[in-house]
């Protein structure tokens with residue numbers, strides 16, 4: 073537990089958290105919506121600080137990040153709690169509980185970095201649930217990692233205020249932001265949130281020069297129409313550019329949407345086709361094997377550059393970040 077940043081004291085031991093756009097007003101002995109931040113005697117505390125719920129080594133492709141050190145391992149840290157209540161959440165067993173409701177052994181920021189180094193991971197990922205509501209722990213760990221030459225990546229819903237995000241950006245190298253839909257109605261009805269702050273986060277990450285990829289989980293009947301996909305792609309094109317890496321991933325029935333079917337591969341392929349035809353250069357399908365949609369191709373000459381199978385790289389033809397055939401620059405964070 074650590075005293076939280078980003079809150080104001082109000083009267084009668086009440087506090088207001090300003091970390092995310094919920095701006096929770098929290099009475100004494102009560103929690104914010106994320107269940108991570110608690111008011112104790114008029115002071116706000118982060119309960120997840122140095123108490124992760126999951127530590128694993130994952131391929132960076134699993135985040136998914138396809139243009140950020142492909143083939144490398146990410147030491148992955150997850151904390152309990154989330155500020156969204158998405159009905160389609162695939163990690164609901166940790167995201168919809170607070171740190172006090174789950175086994176969370178103490179692991180200091182220093183220990184996280186020591187383990188990253190022991191396991192030869194060139195990056196630390198803050199992932200699984202929503203890392204940004206555990207900002208204090210992520211900030212301290214990322215700062216230590218950076219000092220030791222380890223990269224930091226966040227996998228986030230993007231629902232955070234710009235001030236705290238900019239502070240964290242000093243130590244962040246890469247991000248995957250879940251853009252759940254381009255519809256504010258979807259955010260309000262399915263996720264108990266709103267879209268505008270997420271779009272703002274994407275713009276801030278671009279301004280701050282953070283390598284950012286976007287995931288859109290396609291949920292049958294809820295955000296899978298051609299109109300939904302076209303509008304989402306148009307927003308990305310106009311605001312972030314055609315070189316933005318975009319992943320369309322498959323939903324599996326879970327949490328509160330058990331009655332919906334899994335996303336068919338054909339839906340993902342269709343979304344990818346729409347995005348490519350509208351000018352997006354790097355578009356992928358995910359969560360399902362797809363001979364074409366999992367690979368990276370040169371947007372200029374079409375040469376296959378990186379071949380993937382599940383989360384592994386089976387062929388890599390990139391040459392110093394360029395296509396070996398037509399020498400076009402391929403946007404990304406490469407080591408080769």
Ligand code: SF4
Pocket residue numbers: 089090091092093094095096103104105106107108109155205
């Ligand atoms: S971070 Fe948590 S406590 Fe703070 S405003 Fe968001 S949901 Fe509320």
